[in-house]
Amino acid sequence: MAENMTEKKAPLEGIRVIDLTRVLSGPFCTMMLGDMGAEVIKVEPAKGDPIREQGTLRDGFSAYYASFNRNKKSVVIDLYSARGRAVLERLISGADVLIDNFRPGVMAKMGFGEARLKALNPRLVTANVNGYGSTGPYVDRPAFDFIAQAMSGLMSVNGAEGTEPMRVAQPITDLVAGLYCAFGVVSALRARDLNGTGQHVESAMINGAISMMAYLASEYFTTGELPARTGNDHPLVAPYGLFRARDGEIAVAPSNDVILKRFLDVLELGHLMEDPRYDTNDKRFARRPELNEMINQAVGRDTQEAWIARLNAAGVPCGKVQNLAEALNDPQTQAQEMVIEVDQPNHGPIRMLGFPVKLSGTPCRLRHPAPELGADTRAVLEASGFDADEIEALAKEGVIGGNWIAVRGSTSSP
Amino acid sequence: MAENMTEKKAPLEGIRVIDLTRVLSGPFCTMMLGDMGAEVIKVEPAKGDPIREQGTLRDGFSAYYASFNRNKKSVVIDLYSARGRAVLERLISGADVLIDNFRPGVMAKMGFGEARLKALNPRLVTANVNGYGSTGPYVDRPAFDFIAQAMSGLMSVNGAEGTEPMRVAQPITDLVAGLYCAFGVVSALRARDLNGTGQHVESAMINGAISMMAYLASEYFTTGELPARTGNDHPLVAPYGLFRARDGEIAVAPSNDVILKRFLDVLELGHLMEDPRYDTNDKRFARRPELNEMINQAVGRDTQEAWIARLNAAGVPCGKVQNLAEALNDPQTQAQEMVIEVDQPNHGPIRMLGFPVKLSGTPCRLRHPAPELGADTRAVLEASGFDADEIEALAKEGVIGGNWIAVRGSTSSP
Numbered sequence: 001m002a003e004n005m006t007e008k009k010a011p012l013e014g015i016r017v018i019d020l021t022r023v024l025s026g027p028f029c030t031m032m033l034g035d036m037g038a039e040v041i042k043v044e045p046a047k048g049d050p051i052r053e054q055g056t057l058r059d060g061f062s063a064y065y066a067s068f069n070r071n072k073k074s075v076v077i078d079l080y081s082a083r084g085r086a087v088l089e090r091l092i093s094g095a096d097v098l099i100d101n102f103r104p105g106v107m108a109k110m111g112f113g114e115a116r117l118k119a120l121n122p123r124l125v126t127a128n129v130n131g132y133g134s135t136g137p138y139v140d141r142p143a144f145d146f147i148a149q150a151m152s153g154l155m156s157v158n159g160a161e162g163t164e165p166m167r168v169a170q171p172i173t174d175l176v177a178g179l180y181c182a183f184g185v186v187s188a189l190r191a192r193d194l195n196g197t198g199q200h201v202e203s204a205m206i207n208g209a210i211s212m213m214a215y216l217a218s219e220y221f222t223t224g225e226l227p228a229r230t231g232n233d234h235p236l237v238a239p240y241g242l243f244r245a246r247d248g249e250i251a252v253a254p255s256n257d258v259i260l261k262r263f264l265d266v267l268e269l270g271h272l273m274e275d276p277r278y279d280t281n282d283k284r285f286a287r288r289p290e291l292n293e294m295i296n297q298a299v300g301r302d303t304q305e306a307w308i309a310r311l312n313a314a315g316v317p318c319g320k321v322q323n324l325a326e327a328l329n330d331p332q333t334q335a336q337e338m339v340i341e342v343d344q345p346n347h348g349p350i351r352m353l354g355f356p357v358k359l360s361g362t363p364c365r366l367r368h369p370a371p372e373l374g375a376d377t378r379a380v381l382e383a384s385g386f387d388a389d390e391i392e393a394l395a396k397e398g399v400i401g402g403n404w405i406a407v408r409g410s411t412s413s414p
Numbered sequence: 415m416a417e418n419m420t421e422k423k424a425p426l427e428g429i430r431v432i433d434l435t436r437v438l439s440g441p442f443c444t445m446m447l448g449d450m451g452a453e454v455i456k457v458e459p460a461k462g463d464p465i466r467e468q469g470t471l472r473d474g475f476s477a478y479y480a481s482f483n484r485n486k487k488s489v490v491i492d493l494y495s496a497r498g499r500a501v502l503e504r505l506i507s508g509a510d511v512l513i514d515n516f517r518p519g520v521m522a523k524m525g526f527g528e529a530r531l532k533a534l535n536p537r538l539v540t541a542n543v544n545g546y547g548s549t550g551p552y553v554d555r556p557a558f559d560f561i562a563q564a565m566s567g568l569m570s571v572n573g574a575e576g577t578e579p580m581r582v583a584q585p586i587t588d589l590v591a592g593l594y595c596a597f598g599v600v601s602a603l604r605a606r607d608l609n610g611t612g613q614h615v616e617s618a619m620i621n622g623a624i625s626m627m628a629y630l631a632s633e634y635f636t637t638g639e640l641p642a643r644t645g646n647d648h649p650l651v652a653p654y655g656l657f658r659a660r661d662g663e664i665a666v667a668p669s670n671d672v673i674l675k676r677f678l679d680v681l682e683l684g685h686l687m688e689d690p691r692y693d694t695n696d697k698r699f700a701r702r703p704e705l706n707e708m709i710n711q712a713v714g715r716d717t718q719e720a721w722i723a724r725l726n727a728a729g730v731p732c733g734k735v736q737n738l739a740e741a742l743n744d745p746q747t748q749a750q751e752m753v754i755e756v757d758q759p760n761h762g763p764i765r766m767l768g769f770p771v772k773l774s775g776t777p778c779r780l781r782h783p784a785p786e787l788g789a790d791t792r793a794v795l796e797a798s799g800f801d802a803d804e805i806e807a808l809a810k811e812g813v814i815g816g817n818w819i820a821v822r823g824s825t826s827s828p
Contacts, residue, residue, distance in 0.1 A: 009608040011601035024628070036601050050670070055629055056636045063632040131731075133772070136749030142673075144731035146654070150665035151733040153741030157583040159573070164656065164663075165735045167646050168582050169571040170626045176590070183597040184771040187425035187450050190604055191776045194423040199775030207770040210741060210752050212584045214438070215469055218477040220738050221765040222470045227738060232581050240560070242578070249578075251564035256464075259556075317545075317558035319565040321579045324634050324641060327567030327624060335550030338624050351635040356621040357598040358547070361613030362605045 010037025010362045015189065017097040018043060018088070019072065020079075023051050024145075024171060025129045025205065026101030027068045028178035033097070033185060034071030035355055035364040041095075041380055042072045043088065045079070046401050048373045059347055066344055067352035069370035075381070076374035076401040083399045085111055087381070093120050094384055097185055099127040103142070104134035104202075114200065125188040127201040129181045134202060143205055148173035152209035157216060160231035176208040238285040239263075239292055242321065243299040250304050252311065252318045257281070263316045266307075267298040344369045374402015424451025424776045429603065431511040432457060432502070433486065434493075437465050438559075438585060439543045439619065440515030441482045442592035447511070447599060448485030449769055449778035455509075455794055456486045457502065459493070460815050462787045473761055480758055481766035483784035489795070490788035490815040497813045499525055501795070507534050508798055511599055513541040517556070518548035518616075528614065539602045541615040543595045548616060557619055562587035566623035571630060574645035590622040652699040653677075656735065658710050659718040666725065666732045671695070677730045680721075681712040758783045788816015 015038040019030040027042075027049070034040040042049070055064035075091075078084040089112075092098055098117070100107055107113065107128070117124055128134070131143020149155050149167045159166030181203035188201050210217070216227045227235060234240040234253075239260070242249045254260035257273075264270045272278045272294070277287060284291055299307060304320055311318040322330065328339050338354040355364035377400050381391050394400045429452040433444040441456075441463070448454040456463070469478035489505075492498040503526075506512055512531070514521055521527065521542070531538055542548070545557020563569050563581050573580030595617035602615050624631075630641045641649060648654040648667075653674070656663045668674035671687070678684045686692045686708070691701060698705055713721060718734055725732040736744065742753050752768040769778035791814050795805050808814045 008611075009605065011605040011608075013608065028628075032597065055633055058636055063636045064629045067632045067635075068628075132746055133750045136746040138726075138746045141726045141733075142729050142731045144667035144669060146648075146667040147665055147731045147733045150735045151741060151744070153736055153738040154584065155665075155735050156737040156741075159580065159583075160577065163574065164646070166573065166580070168586075169573075169641075169643070170568065170630065171628055172582075172586060172626055175626055175628060176593070179590070179593050179597065180771045183446065183593065183600065184773060186597065186600045186604060187771075188773055188776075190600060190607075191423065191425040191773070193604075193607060194425075194427060195775070197422075197775065199773055201774075202772040203770065204750065204772075206746070207750055207752050207768075210747065211767055211770040212586055212589055213738065213767065214442075214482075214585055214589060215478045216584065216738065217742065217767050218481045219469055220742070221481075222472055222477045227583075229583070232578070234560075251561055251569075253558040253560040255558060312552075312555045315556050317556045317561045319555075319561040321564045321569050322567055323570040324567040324627065324630065327565060327570075328631065328634070330565070332546055332550040332552045332565075332620070333624065336547045336618065336621055338621050353625055353627065353631050354621075356617065356625040357594045357601075358616040358618075359598060359602055359605070359613055360615075361609070361611065362602075 008362050011359070012036040012038035012186070012189075015039065015096045016094065017041065017099060018091050018095045020098070020100040020102070021129065022049050022101060023054075024068065025174040025178045026099060026181075027051065028175055029127075029129060029181040029185070030072065030099055031068050031070060032179070032182040034367075036186070037362070038097070040072040041091065041376070042069065042074050042371070043077050043079070043091075044074055044373060046076055046398075052373065061344070061347045063350050063352070066342070066350050066370040070342065070352070071367050072371060073376035073380060074371035074374055074402065075377045077377075078399050078401075079110060081399055083394065083397065087386075087394065087400060088112075089120065090386070091380070091384055092117065092124065095121065095124060096189070097125045097127065099129070099181070099185070101129040104128060104130055104139055121198070123192060123196070123198050125185060125192060125198040125201065127181055127185050127188075127203070129177050129203050129205075131205050133204040133207060145171040145173045145205065148205040148209050152206050153213060154209050157227045157229055159229045161229055163229070165229070172212070173205040173209045176212060177203045177205040180208050233288070236285075237281060238288040239295055241292075243292070244296050245299050245302060245304040245307050247303050249321055250299065250307055250318055251321055252316065254316060259316055262314045263311065266310050266314050266316065267295060269294060269298055340366065342366060342369045346372075372402075374400075377402040422776050425773070426450040426452035426600070426603075429453065429510045430508065431455065431513060432505050432509045434512070434514040434516070435543065436463050436515060437468075438482065439588040439592045440513060440595075441465065442589055443541075443543060443595040443599070444486065444513055445482055445484060446593070446596040448781075450600070451776070452511070454486040455505065455790070456483065456488050456785070457491050457493070457505075458488055458787060460490055460812075466787065475758070475761045477764050477766070480756070480764050480784040484756065484766070485781050486785060487790035487794060488785035488788055488816065489791045491791075492813050492815075493524065495813055497808065497811065501808065501814060502526075503534065504800070505794070505798055506531065506538065509535065509538060510603070511539045511541065513543070513595070513599070515543040518542060518544055518553055535612070537606060537610070537612050539599060539606060539612040539615065541595055541599050541602075541617070543591050543617050543619075545619050547618040547621060559585040559587045559619065562619040562623050566620050567627060568623050571641045571643055573643045575643055577643070579643070586626070587619040587623045590626065591617045591619040594622050647702070650699070651695060652702040653705050653709055655706075657706070657713040659713050659716060659721050661717050663735055664713065664718050664721055664732055665735055666730065668730060673730055676728045677725065680724050680728050680730065681709060683708060683712055754780065756780060756783045760786075786816075788814075791816040
């Protein structure tokens with residue numbers, strides 16, 4: 001805090017988040033809140049968030065964990081014990097936000113139902129990232145990204161014509177739900193600034209997935225027809241998609257007639273726009289194979305790089321299909337600082353993705369790397385008014401924990 | 415405003431957004447700001463946002479337009495004319511947020527560079543949704559969802575093994591960039607509450623797409639190996655994916671050994687977890703085909719519905735691969751109000767997707783349907799201090815416009 005006295009305050013400066021989330025959707029949300037300046041206190045069981053063991057470990061350490069838990073503190077509390085829940089209650093009393101990604105109802109079973117939380121802390125914003133929402137017939141079902149993709153209709157349109165419905169390779173229903181939740185929490189904090197009281201925010205994976213259907217949904221509502229799986233072809237526009245240059249494919253998206261004319265002009269095929277066989281999108285769509293063949297013949301005469309330079313100069317959106325290494329090493333990605341290197345104490349430098357939202361005045365930044373398990377238990381409890389005897393007693397009983405216990409008295413915690 | 419005097423204020427109540435965005439990424443962002451209570455003033459050219467002509471039209475009206483422009487007002491201003499830009503300048507002076515999704519630099523060319531905007535209105539939050547960001551070698555390239563998918567590495571992992579890289583069917587790079595932008599704008603408004611000044615927010619499609627790589631990126635950073643395209647199979651876990659019930663497929667996601675044991679127990683195949691051929695994930699992964707065959711034989715003995723009920727009861731995430739109609743008519747989707755019907759004046763009821771973020775105290779709600787082109791030009795200008803003579807003169811010159819002109823004096827605008 002002190003370091004920033006003369007600088008501008010971050011958007012969430014002074015906001016304390018108690019974070020009970022695990023694995024991906026919730027931790028992605030609280031990471032964004034931390035990136036925006038909130039103090040995020042990750043409450044973990046003695047075994048830690050399962051994500052600490054996921055992905056390829058290096059020196060026993062998970063880069064997956066590191067990359068979704070930067071800018072957080074770690075506190076170990078046994079929430080299965082009544083005393084542990086009493087510790088949590090004191091943390092909640094002094095917090096601004098409480099987030100979990102348990103199934104709806106789990107918090108109430110732990111003794112933290114809505115009424116109790118309101119009594120404890122009427123200004124508290126509570127948030128839950130879940131699978132299906134907290135009303136409706138599926139409310140008690142366990143959720144998972146792949147299932148949300150299946151049930152939301154998302155898989156039904158993904159993939160090539162004539163093949164089976166295809167999941168999206170990225171865990172997008174987790175991530176989109178986390179992102180909606182972060183938007184909801186900051187909005188609720190602003191409402192609290194206006195109204196003086198907190199409220200509950202909910203973000204369901206399946207709802208977020210449905211919201212991604214965008215114009216596919218509005219088309220269905222208008223026509224009653226199901227969208228087809230069309231792979232890399234556009235369902236409504238032709239030509240569009242991947243074309244074969246001499247040394248590989250290029251992706252070209254001529255989304256309207258103006259841009260299509262530019263594309264064909266660069267290929268010296270501009271006359272096709274006047275040809276009565278191809279002078280409307282409907283006709284081109286019907287003759288897509290022969291049109292694509294003509295375009296491939298032209299594109300095949302030069303390299304990817306040459307076409308990409310020429311087409312971009314002409315204002316035609318295009319690019320290479322890059323693999324992940326090419327994408328992450330792309331000079332544009334580097335210029336945008338979308339790969340950052342974090343010095344992880346005891347584990348050396350770890351690369352992770354950067355900050356996708358750029359704020360000019362109070363940019364997201366790395367304030368501290370992901371925490372060792374329980375590294376902040378003592379400091380956070382002290383700051384919440386627990387005295388040394390209480391902390392010692394709780395630690396002896398195994399109600400609280402963390403690696404800090406081993407080093408007590410040697411070096412002081414952060 | 416008056417209607418809410420006794421209610422709680424919405425998160426963005428009192429926030430005026432000048433919205434220059436077109437088509438999808440930007441309008442998706444400003445729709446979310448409107449859903450959260452902001453007054454969104456959509457500035458359109460005389461021809462309107464191109465999205466008004468996109469998708470299947472009914473009575474000349476686009477449901478695609480309607481579903482991304484609810485809770486907005488429409489003002490027609492010719493920004494190619496100096497007088498039009500002077501009108502915009504006065505609107506900006508009284509606004510809280512200005513958003514565009516032009517390429518970086520276009521606003522400056524129009525006379526609205528950063529310094530000028532700061533001089534006009536130091537509390538203004540400005541935001542730009544763009545393709546590649548405003549620094550780096552590709553800053554001047556035109557962008558499009560398909561190209562952002564290609565270049566970000568997203569396509570490289572999507573699709574089945576042995577097939578070409580596959581775009582995701584949803585326009586997710588547009589939508590994710592819009593969602594990040596909404597999160598950034600609300601965060602910047604909160605920073606303004608703390609610091610007193612506005613700042614610039616930027617959200618690039620390609621950066622948002624890269625951020626969706628999640629653990630695929632952290633695995634690449636750790637191992638240096640490119641993720642494979644694995645279609646509906648999980649790249650690391652087996653069994654996992656689609657299995658054939660008697661009447662169709664079910665999606666099952668046993669993401670760890672505990673859940674896998676539950677899954678196999680329900681199938682009466684629990685003994686496989688003890689079998690030395692299958693007792694670790696690595697072994698199961700290596701013998702995936704034979705394992706999947708045993709599971710398919712068991713699953714084939716009953717219906718989708720029966721297995722889904724049984725597996726959910728046992729705590730195994732599973733579900734049907736639903737097409738869009740099934741997904742939107744699912745009782746869960748209905749219970750979550752993810753499909754809403756909006757009475758669109760002159761066009762009757764229009765169905766659209768609902769609100770994915772649920773706030774208990776100040777929920778997102780439909781305050782008004784998407785506007786007719788220029789319906790609010792007069793009212794907005796009056797509220798911004800333009801007098802009747804000025805408005806008449808601007809309208810005569812064609813600097814401002816809208817359907818309201820035809821009905822002037824007959825019925826009053828909203």
